[in-house]
Amino acid sequence: MVTSLFWFLSLLYKSNNSYFSTHSSSSPQFPLGRRAACDIYWHGVSFHDNENIVSGQVNKFPGMVEMLRKINLSRAMRTMQELFPEEYDFYPRSWILPEEYQQFSAQIRMVKERDTTVSPTFIVKPDGGSQGDGIYLIRDPSDLKLTVGAQPKQAVVQEYIHKPLLIDKLKFDIRLYVLIKSLEPLEIYIAKEGLTRFCTEPYQEPTQKNLSHVFMHLTNYSLNVHSGNFVHSDSQSTGSKRTLSSVLYRLAAKGVDIKRVWSDIIALVIKSVIAVVPELKLHYQADIPPGKPGPTCFQILGFDILLMKNLKPVLLEVNSNPSMRIEHEQEVAPGVSEYVPSPVDEHVKVGVIRDTLRLMDPFNKKPTVNMISHSTQPLL
The missing domain is CATH 3.30.1490 (Dna Ligase; domain 1)
Incomplete structure (x- = not known):
């Protein structure tokens, strides 16, 4: 099973406009479109080609990219903060x-x-x-x-966000993978395993002199990977990118109530999704009107979350197209780089893809997955 998923992921990286059929042994690519019906269509970046897809499931929601742009997400969060200030105090x-x-x-x-x-x-x-x-x-x-x-x-x-939680004197964030399985009813699955991405310079409170020190203040992997201090590790609990479970285990060893941390993170995710669902439904109904033949949709989102020193989670942003790369670029000789496997990414992301496909199983088999599910009544 793992071998076939590695192959599936390698195909996914070759073209941002590819489609995959889950019941095809060869998982063919169709960069110019496809004619045969599939159970699951895998779009690379955003929802498109809805005129030709009249059944099955698509791994993107129409309008999700637009809704999760920083301005639109902030507007949605502000609306909820005005209505429920105490419930939405996790967004800066x-x-x-x-x-x-x-x-x-x-x-x-x-x-x-x-x-x-x-x-x-x-x-x-x-x-x-x-x-x-x-x-x-x-x-x-x-x-x-x-x-x-x-x-x-x-x-x-x-x-x-001042006073972030530090590990090894470094600021870090959490990349959590969340599957939106359906909008009506709203059904959310949260992966139990995620990534933690570390800064590569010891943290100091921001001052006028260190504001430009991005390796100290910004947790983005794409920035820190260019630091000379970035550590690629084969271990899940060391280096500049680690598993979430290894960090939680370390916190638990210090007496932190991990169940409470998880509960707060889950609440943050659910409330964030609820904030964007009304607008998202409008996009969905515009592309796939009720009663018109069309696919159902699902989508994997990347939630970037910061833990404060008091262990309160704060939402940094939500990525509509989180990277599923399971390798990183490494310089093997001066001026010569190649992609090498990243054990931490493999461990986390292969599990996310595997469980997503099991949950979206078109034959309705009971899946065995490593995700936490949440459902709500329709919002509209």
């Missing part, structure tokens, strides 16, 4: 740029006037950015980069 306070620049500037002025010794830090994230691209820290509105050429730059500026 955010402002949308450039339209809320004046509100942001006024807020900073008010904070500094109230206490001249306070100098809050903020993190700026481009709306369409990924893999840490374009993220930077500021302490004053004048440091914002509001344009690209002559065009306004769409971005979200958020309160920087």
